[in-house]
């Protein structure tokens with residue numbers, strides 16, 4: 001389960017009269033009072049699909065994911081998860097992966113256990129935690145506190161914390177931001193392996209075109225704000241993917257760069 005259907009969805013932010021002006025909020029919002037962010041988005045994601053969302057900064061990717069996760073309501077159109085309309089955030093079937101989401105006063109084990117706090121069976125709980133710490137290669141670090149882990153290990157612990165909940169859909173908004181290049185490459189690999197293992201629907205926002213094309217089953221490219229779907233590509237290439245050997249993949253890479261208005265990187 002984890003099929004997502006988005007139909008003709010729009011999102012407009014409206015400045016409320018009398019609402020305090022937030023520093024750093026969008027200046028366009030104060031000019032006209034209305035800001036169209038998502039413009040008739042229609043998309044279908046299959047159960048178990050790893051979808052990467054690409055688009056210019058500020059186009060509306062986070063807003064789209066927040067609506068699917070139930071944190072925002074659309075201004076028009078609909079979002080269905082497993083044929084049920086999304087009506088607010090639900091901890092049963094979704095999990096939003098945030099970086100720096102670990103609680104610093106808890107060990108890795110305790111942080112991962114947070115997602116299972118409603119579980120009664122302690123033995124089963126311990127088995128689940130052990131299993132997912134193993135998936136992310138953190139066996140042996142159960143008693144460590146977050147500040148005793150490297151950046152990459154912290155992300156892996158966060159990932160274990162998300163996976164242990166066994167969500168139908170996993171939302172990841174630039175989860176590798178701030179990681180060094182090598183760690184990022186390794187995390188990419190881990191996500192691909194992990195996805196083959198758990199086969200959950202994952203919505204993954206990134207600014208990295210190669211990252212998206214290496215990982216995803218589907219890549220969606222949005223226009224500038226208001227975001228419209230510019231490309232919706234199903235990628236049936238086996239992993240690991242190599243742009244230098246696969247000309248079809250390389251052609252797609254070039255077309256995505258072109259769509260995003262970048263020519264020098266070709």
Ligand SMILES: Nc1ncnc2c1ncn2[C@@H]1O[C@H](COP(=O)(O)OP(=O)(O)OP(=O)(O)O)[C@@H](O)[C@H]1O
Pocket residue numbers: 013025026029035037055056057058059060061062063064225
């Ligand atoms: N709660 C809100 N109220 C008003 N405007 C908002 C709100 N949330 C987002 N926006 C505006 O909507 C637009 C899209 O923002 P969003 O965060 O979805 O972009 P993004 O594609 O995720 O950008 P980035 O790649 O930089 O993270 C921006 O102009 C932003 O200022």
Ligand SMILES: [Mg+2]
Pocket residue numbers: 061062063173
């Ligand atoms: Mg964003």
